[in-house]
Amino acid sequence: MRNWDRSRELFEDASRYIPGGVNSPARAFGSVPMHPVFMERGRGAYMYDVDGNGYIDYVLSWGPLVLGHAHRDVVAAIQSRVRLGTGFGTPTELETELARTIIDAIPSVEQVRLVNSGTEATMSALRLARAYTGRERIVKFDGCYHGHVDPLLIKAGSGALTHGEPTSPGVPDAVAATTRSCPYNDIEAIEALFAAEGEQIAAVIVEPVAGNMGCIPPQPGFLEALRSVTERHGALLIFDEVMSGFRVAWGGAQILYGVTPDLTCLGKVIGGGLPVGAFGGKREIMQLLSPAGAVYQAGTLSGNPLAVVAGHETLAALSEPGVYEQLSERSERLSWGILRAAENAGVPIYATQVGSMFTTFFSEQPVTDLTSAQACDTERFGRFFVELLRRGVYIAPSQFESGFLSTAHGEGEIEQTVAAAEEAFRSL
């Protein structure tokens, strides 16, 4: 029987010094009847906590670790780089290489700027879109999460949703008033919004595969409709691919679905586990950025060589032929396996999967937007989480998060996970 005594002690200690005991709310076990587990190390598909328990990991640092923990080439690249110094505050050749790799993979990105997080990427993309269009309003979708940017913390997903504050206090009314939020996958709602105030809308920002209210794929025609309505009204379309970029396909969701945005935000996978974000798009728009143009955006540690080399090495491994096919195929097998396990145990679930993103929703109905996601039995999900944890499987501690697979997850891990899931479903 597993125990988590040391984790409990560490959490009590952390809570004295750090608000809620965590440095990011999604790490708290908000909807789970337990304290967070403190991890110590990871290798491949596994991570190990401070009490010596091992887990097959489907959180993967919330998406970045697409090659699994402590991948040999990534570790070696960081090690050889760190000996040369940790950064210079000058341009380095590596930054151009990472930029070129991103641009080669994503045709809509003609120029790109590196930042340190997904939040910085979306924040900067909004400023740029507003400057380019000379308009102020921003449209997002209920349950999508784009980082903790003031105008985007309206009906937000991820931790904001889990902890019951999807619209954050502290955002000035004047800022919140510039944001509109529509239901995901609802073409009529967005058309109606544009019909009413299209002239004032600078941009629509969307997760082309929603991953922060659980994994919810775009329904056929949804992304195309966003492309068309923004074009007709002179607004920009921003794909927030911080999660989906280089995760659901080489490049990202825009390659998978063949819809071309004006601006793209990246993060997570492109940093290979270290802090990297990026935003890019049409040259004409990107040229507005300082020092080429007047829109200010900067970062002391942007393009940090250690982070960039980790990202570069990760993308190099992902560019090998067949990597994404295998990731998708294994993810599909896992998703089907969990669905069958639930059926065998008589527990109704709704399973989603796009590439190596997946979610097990405790719902009898299809989950296509925030309303249907919120109708899930989150209390039952919480118990399922703990039952999996007991059996050495670590999924995100919230119904409103996506699961991730890495290239280190083999057939054995998938079989083990499906078996653990069936036991967990039976014990609910």
Ligand SMILES: *Cc1c(COP(=O)(O)O)cnc(C)c1O
């Ligand atoms: C994680 C995430 C962000 C925020 O990235 P951070 O690096 O946590 O700031 C933004 N958008 C999406 C879609 C994300 O999944």
